[in-house]
Every structure is written in structure tokens, then in C-alpha cells.
Amino acid sequence: MVNTIVSILFDGLAWAMFLFIVSIGLSVTMGLMGFVNLAHGAFAMAGGYLVLTTMSAWGVPFLAALAITFVVVGAASVLFERALYARLYGAGELDQVLMTIGLTFMAIATYTYFYGPLTHAVRIPDYLAGQITIGARSFPAYRVFLIVVGAALVAALWYGFDRTNIGAKIRASVDNRRMAQSVGIDVDLLFTITFAVGSGLAALGGGLAIQLLGLTPNFAIIYLVFFLLVVAVGGSGSIWGTLVGALVLGMADTAGKYFFSDAGTFAIYAVAVLILLFKPTGLYGRE
């Protein structure tokens, strides 16, 4: 029994870390500009394919590929933000939903054309394959790696938000955008920066996900639901909220699948729905 619980906690944590890494960008974007970005999954997918390509075409090692994808996709996202997203700030939710769905379709179609619809796998380095023994049990090394990366990111983001100047500005703008603007904070620039970082992190998450989930162009849509769930449940604009949301949903999903197998795919949605019914702005959301 204890063994099962440990397994659930471990797998749930790994899954939650993945969800966090990708969703944090979506959360801050939504909290900062109120922008519903359904194309966020597409950035994650693009990140995954970039990792694949740099590794297979240029022999870049895995970790370096992850770093590259973070930077490149993050930078590229600025183009989309300036050209498309910026036109829809202040637009209604429907327009934002439609535009980003359109972008997602285009992305999926493009990647299907170049990479085909089948699942791709990645060759992870040997030191990440295999098992690690912790205490009395052994765990898949890759998932340990995922958890470590996730934890490091949580720490880095917390430091960035809490201790730096720019973090303070972001928090102020999320809290009250008009007030922030009136004291001279360049909210548009801030948004571009957070959008870039968020998309870069999504790409990083996508790269990490290949080993965990496999990569197809439909990745953009299939997992988008989960990112939306995490942000909605955790509360947009909040790092802790996204983390808690990811943990709650990640654990619920893993536990559900362990205990109920077939019916367990239900669990993540059921938990999300229940939480939202009582706290529609999310666990850490503002009213």
C-alpha cells in the first residue's frame, strides 16, 4: 500500500511539474493582460519539435537542446505577440479565443506537413535513462530529472517575482494594470517580456514532455485542456496558484488512473469542475 502511495506521489509530482512548467506562462499572460491564449499548447509543441530537430539534425545534446528551445521559441513568440496578439488586447474573449484557435490550427497543420502525424521520440542521454535508487525504492531517472527541473524553476520564478524589480512590476501590473500604468510602468513592454518567457517555458516543457508523453502535432490541442485546467483551478496570474493547481490536478489525475484505471481519466476533470464551482477565480485567484 505504502509503495502504491509513493508511486502515486512520485508520478503525480512529475506530471505536476510538467504541467507547471508549461502552464506558468499561460497563467501570467492571463493574469497580466486577461488574454485567453489557446495557442499556448502550440508553443509547447513547437518547442518539442525544435528539441527533436536540433538533436537529430545537428547532434546537439539534450540539455543544450532544451536551453536552445527556451531561448529560440521565446524570442520567436515576440514576433507573434507584436504582430497578432497586440491587436487584440482589450478585445472580447471570443475574439481572443478565435484568433488563438486559428493560430493553433495553422501551427498543427504546419508541423503535420513537415513532420508527419506520427509520434516522435527523443533519445535522452544515458544518465537520464534508467533508474535512480532513493532509499528503498528505485525511480525512473527521467522523472526525477523532471521534478528537479520543475523545482528549480519554481525557485527561480519565485525569486524573480518576489525579489527582483521586474518581478515587483509584474505583480503590480497583475494586481491593478491601470494603476501600474499611471505610476509609469510600461505594461506593454512588461507583457512582451512575460509573454516571451512564458512561451519559452512552454517550449521547454514541450521538450521535456517528449520522453514523457510522445510528440505529435496534436499535442498542441490535446494537452491544452490540461494547461487551461491548471490555470483556471490555480488562479491566473499567481505562481503559487499555478503550482498548487498543477499539484492538485497532477495528483488527482495520477491517483485516479492508479485506482480506477478506466474511470480514472475522469478524475482530473471532476476535481477541476468541483473546485471551479466553488472558487470560480481559482484557488489563488482574485475576485
Added chain:
Amino acid sequence: MTAAALEIRNLRKNFGAIEVASGINLALPHGARHALIGPNGAGKTTLVNLITGRVRASSGQVLLDGEEITSLSQAARTRRGIARTFQVNQLFRNLTVLENIYLAIGERTGACNRLWRSAGGETAVIEEALDHLQSLALVSDACRPVRELPYGRQRLVEIAIALAQQPKLLLLDEPAAGVPSSESHLILDVISQLDPNITVLIIEHDMDVVFRFAKRITVLAAGAVLTEGTPDEISADPRVRAIYLGEKREAPRG
């Protein structure tokens, strides 16, 4: 003794640690012409929101004609006879002026519950809407979308919508705000010709309007009632002048 048209007892509202309304008491007789003044941020609009139910009170009571309405929703209170205008127009900008009034009347009479009859077939509603427009000299704009009207006339539509609800209590939030001075007489004429049976509470900054219109004035400052009295009493009160003079030295309005 007949109940006051509107009575507020010890009304309080907190947003977290911030108290925006502290123990406000107010009683308006039927047919009152009452003004609410005070510096920016004093909580005047908040008080109107508390009366109409747009914001829920933290404690205290609101009574309409002696009946407690504190726990009712905004829509329910409206159905009891409260109408308000907003400081910034809340109109159906893409609909025609006539349709704006039509909706107010349709909701009041329950016509909007009908899904099978044609909207154009509700002749009683349409005629009444046209009557309201006519009394405010807006008939020529009846078929124009509201967003095409100059702001002053839009403000008139805002008032027309409130009047079309046939309220017992009318709350006007800075009705002349944002109206260019060339058009403000339109608003002022309407206000001065309101049905004497309607109880009216008006928030206003323009002292000329206040003194011309109000029989009694309540002064609000920092969420609490500073004083209340007739226009003469208020204009002579040194405390009132102090808060207004003080306001001119205040930091940027937020």
C-alpha cells in the same frame, strides 16, 4: 407615520481592510430632492451601488418604503422600484435609442418574457417608449444607434432609460458629468421637470446644479456622513468648505 421612501441604517462596506462606507444613515421622504456631495473618493458612487444592490453591504440595512431590501439582488431591487443612472453611460451602444428604451419598458412590464410574439408587435411598449423619447426631445434620434449620438444626448438617453423604468426612487450619478456646457441645459431641464412623486437622490459636483435642484444635501467624506442639511446650512458650514478647499490641494485623483 408613513415610512420614508428610502432609509439607510448604519450601512457599512469593507473591501478587505479598507472601509469604504462607515455607518451611513440617511432617510429620504417621498418626493425628496436630495443631493449627495463630497470630494472624490468619498464613497458617493459606492453608496449608490449599495442602495441599488450592485454591491452587497457588509452590514447595515437598506429599506425601501419601510420594506427591507438589504438581502435582495440588484435585479430584485430594481423590480421594487429603484432606477439609477451611471456616472459613465451604461447604454446599449450598438442598439438604437428606441430599442434602449424598449428594453427598459419590456423588462418592467414583463414583455421580455415572451418568446413567440414579435418585438415589433408590442405596440404598447413601443408607444410608451416613443412617449418617453418625445418628452426628452429624442424622437428624431429614435432610429439611430446610441453610439452615433453626441455625448450630451447619450446622457439624455441614460436618463430616459431610468425614467422608463417608472421608478419610485431615482438615483442619478453625476448626470451632467462629461456633458459639454453647450448641452448641459438639456440635462438640467429634465432634472428640474421630474415627476414630483418620484424620490430623487442626485450625486453632483456642480454646486450650481446642487443648489438649484436640492432641498436637502448630505455631505459625504471618507465613506462617512459629514453633515446633512438645507442648502443654506451646508453652504455656511465651515467644515464643508474645508473639505472642498482641501480637495484642491489633494494628490492626483484615483
Added chain:
Amino acid sequence: MDANKSLPSSAGGEIAVERARGAGLLVRRDRFRPAEALPWLAALAAFFIFPNQMVLGNQTLIMILFALSLDLILGYAGIVTLGHAAFFGLGAYGAALLITDFGWSEPISGLVCGALVAAIAGFLSGWLLLRYRGLAFLVLTLSTTIMLQQSGNLFRDFTGGYDGIPGVNIAPLFGHFDYDIYGHTYYLYCLGVLLIVFYCMRRIVYSPFGRALVGIRENIDRMNALGSPVHWRLVVAYTISAAVAGIAGALFAQTNAFVTLGVFDFDQSAAVLVMLILGGAGWLYGAFIGAALYMVLQNELAKASPAFWQFGIGLLLIGVVLFVRRGTLPRMLNVSRLLRWRTQP
């Protein structure tokens, strides 16, 4: 000629004219215009001109009906939902199971059954969920539809799971008209249903209730301040919308003679949204134009290259949002004026 406010009642005649004009506009809008016969003529023409395309024609009519249902709640009431396929699917299964489990194959009963099941679901979920807005509502509608699909898979003895239920064969229409493999009778059946449902929808949107829905979409704060029972209005609209989607789903099951859990796919919810937006939301005919355009284009292009089709739809969607809905293209193009007429209900 100035109906000037400062003139006394000598301008009474002009006032009367203005009043009549104002009233007349409202009345005239509700009347049927000759141009409204066009879609039906086109549909009948298609029947005679393209007798080999009846399967496509059928699916198009069904999608038009589905898009119409979405138009009521999204175009008119302004509620953005990503889970409308739930009602389509429930209608499909309602009609299918009536035949396969209860042995009752009369087609109209199937429609009623599908509509009823969907309407009940619409009423319950609407009553519960329409208190929420924004991201919460989006996620809630999405999640409940997925959960519905997954529970369908759980009870796959009942629903046939992802393999579906075959043999949804309806009895001849009115006991007389049998169905040929080319789909001619199906087409006319669907067209008839579409006509009747459309007529009802048109009456609803031009009723005072329909105007109130538009009011809710345009300014919900104002509607609350007018004393409108906003939540109940939306629940009623949502229920009707669900029922119509259910009828579309029922037709789908009946004319395809089978149904699978794929009817609940997010792809369905997204496709109907795209169709409606392409044609224009909030004027009913957008459903006709958008669905027809989408289905025909999909038929032509998707076979050649699914990737190009998806890319094209995505690009078109972005274009519609930026240029038509947001009017980014300067007004020097008269096209945008024409399109803006369309968005005024």
C-alpha cells in the same frame, strides 16, 4: 428639416412622423424579407442540380442546424462555450438508443427524444454553469463535455464506446417515404426539419425575449440594473439552444445510421464555432453561409491535403477576427460596410 426641441407643438406633425418612423423600423425588421427565401431556394436547387452530392448536402444541412443552435447562445446572448458538442452528442445518442434499445424507429419520435435529452442536459448544466463567466465558464463547459464523452466510454455496453452503435435505421418517414442509398429522402427530411426549426428560431430572436438576449450580450450590467432576470433568460436560451443542437445530433444519427462517441469531440465544438464565425454570428443566416462554406470547402480541400485545409481554416479564422470582426482594414473598402450591416441583429 430640423425637429428642433425648442419649437412648440407646431412641430407636432413632424413629431408624429418621426414616431411612426421609429415604430415602423422595429415592426418592419421582424417581417420576412424576400431575400430570406434565398437559402431555401439554394437548398432546393442543390437537390436538383447536384443529385450525387446528397450525402454532403445532408451533412451540410445538419451542420447548419447545429450552427443555428450555437448562434442563439453565442451570437445573440453572447455566451462563449467550447462544449456545445455535448448537446449534439446527447441528441444523437437519444435518437439512436430509441431505435436500438427500445425498438421504436419512427423518425420524428427520434428527433423529439434527442431534443428532450439534450434539453434536459442543457437546462441542468445551464442552470448550474451560467452563473460563471470567462475562463471558468470556458473550462467548465469544456470539462463537462469531456466527462460526458468519457462516461460514454465507461458505459460502453450501453453506448457502444468509441466503436459506436450501428444499425440506427429509421422507419420510412410518415410511414410512406423510404430512404434510398443516395440520400434523397434524407435530404428532404433534413431540409424540412431545418425549415421548421429555423422558423421557430427566427420568431424567438425577433421576440421581446430575443431582444432581451441581445441586451444581455451588449451590456449585462445595464440589464441587471433594469431588473432583468438575466440568469433565467440565459438558462432558457441555453436550453433551447441545447434542444436544437440535440435535433441536429438526432438527424446525424438517423441519416448516418450509426453513432459513435466521436460526436462529443472537441473538434465538433470547435468546427461549429468556426462555421458560425465564418458566416457571422448574431444574424441566423451566418449559420447557413458559414456551414455551407465550411462543408463544401472541407469536402474539396481536405481530401487533397488535410494539412492545407487545417492551415487554411486557421488563417481564415485569424483573418475574420482581425479584419471583419475588429474592422482592422480601413473603411475605404465598401466590403467592410456591407459586412458590418451583417453584424447588426
